[in-house]
Amino acid sequence: MVSTEELRSPFPSAIIDLRDVPLAEMQALGSDVLGRAIGRVLPDSSAPPVPVAAFQSSI
Amino acid sequence: MDGRVFMPADQFVLKVNSRCDLACDHCYVYESADQSWHGRPIAVSPEVVSRTAQRIAEHVKTHELDSVEVVLHGGEPLLCGVAGLRRILGELAAALGGLCRLDLRVHTNGVLLTEKFCELFDAHGVHVGVSLDGDRAANDRHRRYRDGRSSYDQAVRAVELLGTDRFRHLYAGLLCTIDVANDPIAVYESLLRLSPPRVDFLLPHATWDSPPVRTAASGTDYADWLIEIFDRWQADGNPVGIRTFDSIIATLAGGQSSTEALGLAPVAMVVIETDGTYEQADSLKVTYAGAPETGLDVFRHSLDTVIEHPGVAARQRGLASLSATCRQCPVVTSCGGGMYAHRYREGSQFDNPSVYCGDLIKLIEHVKDTLPHVTPALRRATHVISDGAFAELAAGLGGAEAIGQLTQAQRSLRRALLTAVYHEGVSAPAVPVAVRERMRGAWQVLAMSGGDRLAVPRALGALDSVLGHPYLRAWAVRCLERLRRVAGDGYAGGDGQISGAGGDGRGSGVSLAADLGHLGAIAAAVAIRGQARARVAVPVTSGAVHLPGLGRLVVEPVAAESAAVLPPGADARWALVEVDADWVRVRVGANGVRLPRPSLLAGEPCRVEPCEADGTVAVSSDGLLSSHGLSARWEPVRVLAAPGIRVALEDTDPYRDCHQWQAAPRLTDAEFARWQNCFALAWREIQANHGAYGPALAAGLGVLTPMVATSAGQDVGSAARQAFGALAAALPAGPVTMALLLIQEFQHVKLGAVLDLFDLCDPADKRLYKAPWRAESKPLEWLLQGAYAQLAVSEFWRARARLGEDDQARAARRYERSRARTAAAIAMLAGSGSLTPLGERVADQMRKAISAERLS
Numbered sequence: 001m002v003s004t005e006e007l008r009s010p011f012p013s014a015i016i017d018l019r020d021v022p023l024a025e026m027q028a029l030g031s032d033v034l035g036r037a038i039g040r041v042l043p044d045s046s047a048p049p050v051p052v053a054a055f056q057s058s059i
Numbered sequence: 060m061d062g063r064v065f066m067p068a069d070q071f072v073l074k075v076n077s078r079c080d081l082a083c084d085h086c087y088v089y090e091s092a093d094q095s096w097h098g099r100p101i102a103v104s105p106e107v108v109s110r111t112a113q114r115i116a117e118h119v120k121t122h123e124l125d126s127v128e129v130v131l132h133g134g135e136p137l138l139c140g141v142a143g144l145r146r147i148l149g150e151l152a153a154a155l156g157g158l159c160r161l162d163l164r165v166h167t168n169g170v171l172l173t174e175k176f177c178e179l180f181d182a183h184g185v186h187v188g189v190s191l192d193g194d195r196a197a198n199d200r201h202r203r204y205r206d207g208r209s210s211y212d213q214a215v216r217a218v219e220l221l222g223t224d225r226f227r228h229l230y231a232g233l234l235c236t237i238d239v240a241n242d243p244i245a246v247y248e249s250l251l252r253l254s255p256p257r258v259d260f261l262l263p264h265a266t267w268d269s270p271p272v273r274t275a276a277s278g279t280d281y282a283d284w285l286i287e288i289f290d291r292w293q294a295d296g297n298p299v300g301i302r303t304f305d306s307i308i309a310t311l312a313g314g315q316s317s318t319e320a321l322g323l324a325p326v327a328m329v330v331i332e333t334d335g336t337y338e339q340a341d342s343l344k345v346t347y348a349g350a351p352e353t354g355l356d357v358f359r360h361s362l363d364t365v366i367e368h369p370g371v372a373a374r375q376r377g378l379a380s381l382s383a384t385c386r387q388c389p390v391v392t393s394c395g396g397g398m399y400a401h402r403y404r405e406g407s408q409f410d411n412p413s414v415y416c417g418d419l420i421k422l423i424e425h426v427k428d429t430l431p432h433v434t435p436a437l438r439r440a441t442h443v444i445s446d447g448a449f450a451e452l453a454a455g456l457g458g459a460e461a462i463g464q465l466t467q468a469q470r471s472l473r474r475a476l477l478t479a480v481y482h483e484g485v486s487a488p489a490v491p492v493a494v495r496e497r498m499r500g501a502w503q504v505l506a507m508s509g510g511d512r513l514a515v516p517r518a519l520g521a522l523d524s525v526l527g528h529p530y531l532r533a534w535a536v537r538c539l540e541r542l543r544r545v546a547g548d549g550y551a552g553g554d555g556q557i558s559g560a561g562g563d564g565r566g567s568g569v570s571l572a573a574d575l576g577h578l579g580a581i582a583a584a585v586a587i588r589g590q591a592r593a594r595v596a597v598p599v600t601s602g603a604v605h606l607p608g609l610g611r612l613v614v615e616p617v618a619a620e621s622a623a624v625l626p627p628g629a630d631a632r633w634a635l636v637e638v639d640a641d642w643v644r645v646r647v648g649a650n651g652v653r654l655p656r657p658s659l660l661a662g663e664p665c666r667v668e669p670c671e672a673d674g675t676v677a678v679s680s681d682g683l684l685s686s687h688g689l690s691a692r693w694e695p696v697r698v699l700a701a702p703g704i705r706v707a708l709e710d711t712d713p714y715r716d717c718h719q720w721q722a723a724p725r726l727t728d729a730e731f732a733r734w735q736n737c738f739a740l741a742w743r744e745i746q747a748n749h750g751a752y753g754p755a756l757a758a759g760l761g762v763l764t765p766m767v768a769t770s771a772g773q774d775v776g777s778a779a780r781q782a783f784g785a786l787a788a789a790l791p792a793g794p795v796t797m798a799l800l801l802i803q804e805f806q807h808v809k810l811g812a813v814l815d816l817f818d819l820c821d822p823a824d825k826r827l828y829k830a831p832w833r834a835e836s837k838p839l840e841w842l843l844q845g846a847y848a849q850l851a852v853s854e855f856w857r858a859r860a861r862l863g864e865d866d867q868a869r870a871a872r873r874y875e876r877s878r879a880r881t882a883a884a885i886a887m888l889a890g891s892g893s894l895t896p897l898g899e900r901v902a903d904q905m906r907k908a909i910s911a912e913r914l915s
Contacts, residue, residue, distance in 0.1 A: 013816035024506035037475035058166035
C-alpha cells in the first residue's frame with residue numbers, strides 16, 4: 001500500500017484520492033464532485049451542467 | 060469591494076400564465092403578502108415573449124454563454140394550451156436555437172397534461188417537472204381545486220404519462236412541498252413508486268414575521284422530517300437524486316449546490332412576468348407586497364441592467380451578503396443562509412439567519428455525521444508521484460514502487476467512473492425505467508456488500524479486485540460518453556443485446572441499455588469474489604452472460620417458450636444471476652443453470668448443472684449442457700504464468716475490444732497453449748536480457764488480450780489509454796518479438812497513467828507534429844508517447860545486439876535506427892515550446908537516457 005501522505009511531488013496531480021471512500025458515499029458526492037474527479041479522463045465531455053443557485057420552484 | 064462576482068443570468072423563469080386551475084392553500088404566488096398577480100395579464104402576450112427571447116439572445120451574445128435554461132412557469136403554464144405554448148416555444152427556439160444550447164423546462168401541477176402537450180414538449184425537448192406532495196392523503200392536504208376536490212388522481216396520471224417509454228426522456232422530476240403533519244416515509248415511498256429521475260423536498264415558504272408551523276418539542280420539525288427520509292434514502296442506497304440532500308453533500312465536499320435554497324453560489328436567475336416586467340426571485344412574494352419588483356421590463360431594459368439591480372446584486376455577493384450570525388456559522392458554506400426570502404423580518408429586512416436556521420444546522424450536521432468521508436473527500440491530498448518514482452518513470456523505466464503509485468491513482472479514477480456511470484445512468488431521462496431499476500439493484504449489491512465501510516476486508520478486497528480489471532474503465536468511459544451523447548436525443552435504445560461483429564466484435568452494436576446493464580455483471584463478480592449473497596440482472600451480450608475477470612457463460616436459448624414466463628427484471632435478453640455461498644445460478648427466461656462458486660473463483664473449467672427444479676439434462680457433442688430450453692457452457696478466464704508473473708489472458712470480456720486492432724475470439728485450448736508457451740519464453744527473455752523492465756511488467760500488467768492477426772502477418776501490439784494494466788497483441792512469431800511487444804506497449808500504459816495525473820504538454824497547442832517513424836502528423840502528446848515507447852525499443856535492440864547471437868547485426872541496425880528516431884523525437888519535443896515544466900523534466904530524463912546508451 002502506497003501512502004500518498006508520505007510522498008512529496010513537485011507538482012500535485014489532479015486526481016483526488018477517493019480510495020477509501022465507501023461506494024455508497026461516493027454516489028452521494030454528486031455529479032459536480034464526480035465530474036471534477038474524472039475530468040481528466042473525459043476532457044471533452046464535462047459532467048452535465050449543474051445549475052448554479054438554480055430556481056427552486058422547478059426541477 | 061463589496062464581494063460581488065458579476066454573473067450573467069443563465070436561467071430565466073418565464074411566467075406564461077398568471078392564473079392556476081388549483082387553489083393550493085400553501086401557494087406562494089396567490090396566498091402570500093404580495094398580491095401583484097391580480098393586476099397582471101392572465102397570459103403572456105406574443106410581444107412579451109418576442110422581446111424576452113430577444114433580450115436573452117442579446118445577453119447570450121454579450122456574455123458568450125454556452126447555454127441558457129428557460130423555465131415556463133406560472134400560475135399554471137399548461138393553461139396557455141398546446142397552441143399557446145407552441146407559439147412561445149417556437150419564438151424561443153427561433154431566437155436562441157442557433158446561439159447556444161437551450162435547456163427548456165416547464166413546471167406544472169400536471170392536471171391538464173395530455174399526450175398532445177407531451178408531443179409538443181418532445182418536439183422542442185422540454186423537460187417536465189410536476190408538483191406532488193406525496194401520497195393521496197399528503198397531497199390532498201393542500202393541493203385541491205377551488206371547490207375542494209382532490210387533484211391527486213390527475214397529477215398521478217400526468218406523472219404516469221411522463222413515465223411511459225414514449226415520454227420518459229421528458230420527465231424531469233417531482234417537487235414536494237413539506238408538511239410535517241405528513242408521514243415522511245409514506246411521502247418518500249409514494250414518490251419513489253412513480254420512478255422520478257429526481258425529487259426535491261421544499262421547505263414551505265415562511266419568514267420571521269410569518270413563521271412556519273411547528274409542533275414538535277425539538278423545535279426542528281422540518282429537520283426531523285427530512286432526516287427520517289435522508290436515513291431511509293441512505294439505507295436504500297440513494298435510489299433517486301434528491302436535490303436538497305445532493306446539494307448538502309456536494310457543498311460539504313467543496314462543490315456546488317444545485318438549488319438557490321442552499322449554498323453560497325451567486326444567483327444567476329431572472330423572472331419575467333406575464334406583463335414583461337422583470338422580477339427578482341418570485342419567492343420574495345412571501346415577504347412583503349412589491350418585494351420582487353425591480354421596476355424594469357423587457358421592453359426598456361437589458362438583462363445586464365437587471366443583474367445590476369441592488370436586489371439581484373445582493374444575491375450575488377455570497378458570504379458577504381449574509382448576517383453576522385451566518386458568517387460565523389460552521390455550516391454556512393452548505394446552508395448559505397438558506398432561501399433569501401426565509402431570512403426576512405420587518406425592520407432588519409434580510410439581515411437575519413433563515414427562519415429555518417435551526418432545521419438547516421441540524422440537517423446538515425446529521426448529513427455530515429452520517430457521511431464522515433464526504434467532508435474530507437476533496438480537502439485531503441490528491442494523488443502524487445514521489446520524486447524518485449517520477450525520475451524512474453521519466454527515464455523510461457519505473458519499478459514496482461512507481462507502478463504501485465500509478466495503480467493507486469487508477470483505483471480512485473475507477474471508483475469515480477463507476478459511480479458516475481451509476482449516477483448519470485439512473486438520472487438520465489433517456490434511459491428506460493427497467494434499466495434504471497436493474498442498475499439500482501446492482502448498485503445495492505456494490506454499495507452494501509462490496510464497498511460499505513463496515514464491510515469485511517474480504518468484501519472490500521473483492522471490490523478492489525473487480526474494479527482493478529483494466530476494461531472496467533473502458534466500459535465506464537464508453538457508458539459516460541454514450542450517456543452524454545444521448546442527453547436530449549431521446550430514447551437510449553431498447554433492452555437489446557449485441558447486434559454486430561459476430562459476438563466478438565468491437566461492440567458498436569451493443570445498446571446503451573446493455574452497456575449500463577453491465578453494472579449488474581460487475582456487481583455479480585464482486586458478490587462471487589466477496590462470498591456475498593446477491594441477485595442481479597445481467598445483460599446477455601454476444602450470446603453470453605459475462606462475469607468480468609472470471610469468464611463468461613455462453614448461453615444459447617433453444618426454445619422460444621423461454622420468453623413466455625419471465626421473472627421480474629429479466630427477459631429473453633437478460634439473465635438473472637443469483638449468488639449464494641456455494642453456487643452461482645444463472646437464469647435466462649424460464650430456465651437456468653448453476654455453477655459451483657469455488658470453481659469459478661479458482662478459474663477452473665467447471666461443470667454446469669441445471670438449477671434444482673429444472674429437470675432433465677443432456678450434454679451435447681460441443682460441450683453445451685442443455686437443461687430444458689437453456690444450453691450453457693462456462694468459459695473461464697485463463698492465466699498466463701511464468702516465474703514471478705501471472706497475467707490473465709482475456710478473451711471473454713465484452714469491453715476488451717478497445718484496442719487499435721480487432722480482438723480475437725475465444726481461443727481454443729491448443730491456441731491458449733501456444734500463447735502460454737510463447738509468453739513463458741518471452742518472460743524468460745525479459746528477465747535474462749531486459750531486466751530493468753521486468754519489475755514494472757510484473758507489477759502492472761494484469762491482462763493480455765489476443766488480437767486478430769493482420770492479413771499481412773505483421774506483428775501488432777497495442778495499449779489503450781482507457782485500459783491501464785492491459786496490453787493486446789496478435790500472437791507473435793516468437794518469444795523475442797513478444798518480449799519486445801510487451802516492453803514497448805507497456806511504455807504506453809505507464810505514460811498514459813502519468814498523463815492521467817499530470818499535464819506534460821500544453822493542451823492549448825493544437826499543432827500537429829510528424830514523428831520520425833510515421834508518415835502522418837499528430838498532436839504533441841502523441842509524439843511524446845511515441846518517443847517514450849521508442850526509448851524502450853532502442854534499449855531492447857541494444858541489449859539484443861550485445862548478446863552476440865545470430866541476429867546481432869540485425870539487432871544493431873535496429874538499435875541505431877531506433878536510437879536516431881528517439882533522439883530526433885526528443886529534440887522535437889524540447890523544441891516545441893509546448894512542454895509543461897513537468898513535461899520538460901520527462902524530456903530531459905529521456906534525453907539523458909538515450910545519450911547514456913552505448914552499443915559497446
